[in-house]
Amino acid sequence: xxxxxxxxxxxxxxxxxxxxxxxxxxxxxxxxxxxxxxxxxxxxxxxxxxxxxxxxxxxxxxxxxxxxxxxxxxxxxxxxxxxxxxxxxxxxxxxxxxxxxxxxxxxxxxxxxxxxxxxxxxxxxxxxxxxxxxxxxxxxxxxxxxxxxxxxxxxxxxxxxxxxxxxxxxxxxxxxxxxxxxxxxxxxxxxxxxxxxxxxxxxxxxxxxxxxxxxxxxxxxxxxxxxxxxxxxxxxxxxxxxxxxxxxxxxxxxxxxxxxxxxxxxxxxxxxxxxxxxxxxxxxxxxxxxxxxxxxxxxxxxxxxxxx
Numbered sequence: 218x219x220x221x222x223x224x225x226x227x228x229x230x231x232x233x234x235x236x237x238x239x240x241x242x243x244x245x246x247x248x249x250x251x252x253x254x255x256x257x258x259x260x261x262x263x264x265x266x267x268x269x270x271x272x273x274x275x276x277x278x279x280x281x282x283x284x285x286x287x288x289x290x291x292x293x294x295x296x297x298x299x300x301x302x303x304x305x306x307x308x309x310x311x312x313x314x315x316x317x318x319x320x321x322x323x324x325x326x327x328x329x330x331x332x333x334x335x336x337x338x339x340x341x342x343x344x345x346x347x348x349x350x351x352x353x354x355x356x357x358x359x360x361x362x363x364x365x366x367x368x369x370x371x372x373x374x375x376x377x378x379x380x381x382x383x384x385x386x387x388x389x390x391x392x393x394x395x396x397x398x399x400x401x402x403x404x405x406x407x408x409x410x411x412x413x414x415x416x417x418x419x420x421x422x423x424x425x426x427x428x429x430x431x432x433x434x435x436x437x438x439x440x441x442x443x444x445x446x447x448x449x450x451x452x453x454x455x456x457x458x459x460x461x462x463x464x465x466x467x468x469x470x471x472x473x474x475x476x477x478x479x480x481x482x483x484x485x486x487x488x489x490x491x492x493x494x495x496x497x498x499x500x501x502x503x504x505x506x507x508x509x510x511x512x513x514x515x516x517x518x519x520x521x522x523x524x525x
Contacts, residue, residue, distance in 0.1 A: 383415030
């Protein structure tokens with residue numbers, strides 16, 4: 218059984234506050250799984266006043282777009298390599314992640330991403346933690362924590378995972394792909410900022426017409442995001458789509474756009490529901506997103522304007 222360092226309640230509470238300064242971060246993303254990861258990668262890399270993206274990690278996924286977790290991870294890795302030149306950011310390192318999900322009986326999945334995360338976290342000052350922003354199955358992050366449990370004192374995990382606490386279940390794609398990994402992250406005592414999907418990030422709808430008007434003509438990345446959105450549906454009449462993953466970047470850029478409170482870290486039942494336990498350590502729980510402010514900031518940054 219893995220033993221994790223204990224962070225006292227007062228220190229954990231301080232760590233769960235937005236630092237109010239530029240954040241060092243890595244972004245763990247299943248980039249080929251959906252169209253929203255591309256927007257999130259772009260948003261992070263176009264927000265240098267708020268965040269410094271030190272590395273990108275390809276996360277595993279398995280659905281109709283992949284033949285298994287390893288194929289999903291590799292496709293996500295290749296998608297990251299495609300996006301970076303469109304942004305002129307080829308210097309940002311990209312690492313392959315896990316080829317399988319976390320073993321249920323302990324251990325971790327070896328990968329370049331997990332090893333890089335351990336190395337960067339250990340090199341971080343505990344008072345200047347590395348923010349680990351995860352927008353897919355959280356296997357890479359949980360593996361790194363199991364590889365080197367001491368990193369829980371040097372990281373803050375910001376995860377788009379699970380549904381809101383009020384939702385009937387939490388059988389959400391990122392969480393339910395790898396429940397053992399989610400349990401590691403919620404159980405290990407690390408500072409976690411949780412952005413739920415249904416009920417919170419689900420506010421972040423946009424339409425093809427909005428992407429055409431405010432994104433399409435904004436350089437190579439704008440054209441790519443537009444084409445990606447256009448190809449996601451056969452009929453765009455009366456249609457909108459959630460760009461889930463930009464929610465995590467929004468909290469980093471301006472936490473007022475993603476109001477939150479401290480809550481006990483939840484447990485996850487075997488049938489995919491939240492179990493609330495008031496004796497557990499705290500996490501930060503985002504309960505709302507100001508949709509218009511977030512998209513305005515993204516669109517302005519794509520256009521080269523300063524955020525207002």
